[in-house]
Amino acid sequence: MFSGLKEKVGEVLLPGDEFSAPNNDTISLSDPVKPERVVCGPGLRRSGDRVVVCKSGVLRHKHPNTFWIDSQQKRYVPAKGETVIGIVTVKSGDVFKVEFGGSEQASLSYLAFEGATKRNRPNVQVGDLVFAQFMIANKDMEPELVCVDSSGRANGMGVFGAGGLLFTVSLGLVRRLLAPHSDVLADLQQLFPCELVVGMNGRLWVRSSSVQRSLIVANLLQSCDTMTAPQRQQLFRRVAQGAL
Template identity: 70%
Template sequence: MDSCLKSRIGEVLLPGDVFSFEAAEVISLSETVKSEKVICGPGLRWNGGDILAYKCGILRHKAPSMYWIDSQQRRYVPTKGESVIGIVTVKSGDVFKVDVGGSEQATLSYLAFEGSTKRNRPNVQVGDLVYCQFTIANKDMEPEVVCMDSLGRANGMGVFGAEGLLFKVSLGLVRRLLAPESDIMKDVEKLFPCELVVGMNGRVWVKASSIQRTLIIANLLESCENMTSQQRQTLFRRVTGGSL
């Protein structure tokens, strides 16, 4: 058993690894004040007073106290607060069913859009892509998503993607794309103008000025999965040096 999870950040963990914490990191049930609440993300869970790793991957940390395992898994497990790309599959009364890539479909209310009322309903059709956020995501309840933030604003969410290309990548690559100051995203921006939407469920949508450029960006992003930074930059330079 390791004494501190922080000391293993950046290392590869295996299922079954167990971690305890020093007093400054975790508090017992008898204490009334907690100095730091440790939050377990994908791949980690509480096991009594310790934390158990149940996936294989690299341990990551986000200040102040969020930990998760960065793995190459493709099956998405819904998590409250995460933004995903969903596909509307059913339109029934006041709700829509949305495929989010998990084990079951999520529910999306017609009132979960900015400015939506009983008289002013959003124009959502079966097959549409929606960028949405989980408000309910646990094993005991049906997942629910919304297309607005806590202030009732769309904030970039809603129906999108009348054109463009939707494809899937690993959840690990998604986190690299969404990371602050992502090197991959900086390289993509140097290619040519495009629209890019990345969901935490491993779905990526891209649209460039032509079908050819759209396919190039999609193929480059998929190729980044197993490339080093140097290999990726070499490939991107080869593309920008062309006649596109």
């Protein structure tokens, strides 16, 4: 275990902070995970026998041995297997170009949809929203998206967005929303029932019973970034009373 790292969980760390790491004690997220090893997530990197913090934020820990930095970062770096909300920008032959908020656009084949064949092409137009998963995401290759899972099923992915509202939040809030038993999501659904699609790239799509309620939900979620749980619950109750 890293010397002093576990004791810092929950504290704010800054770029350049270092911790000792015995040889062969860490692995990257793409390596097979062994129970006795430590996984360095976003914001932490290995440098020789040291672990260095490379972005500011709060140190988090997940049992048994996963550590990462939780920050208010808004710039998204694609990772294989993550699901994102993208916007189709170009329709060229057999490939669509999708803007997802990264440094470059991703490609999406027309065959990367459930049931798609050369004769049965999906109805995808420029400007459409797609909920898709990264199949290829590394610094040496163009990012590639698919709208099917490993078994070839859509599993909720594909073109969507009719009648809803798209907006952006920090990547930290996205992780809180996608966490099991998310308190933010539970408070929201209790007061404002709505459909919500969450992309790992910081984009959220919401559709409620009216346009006004969709705007209220979007504003509430964007306000949650810097609020404590009591502050958030108080705000939700106050807005709900005014909306009734």
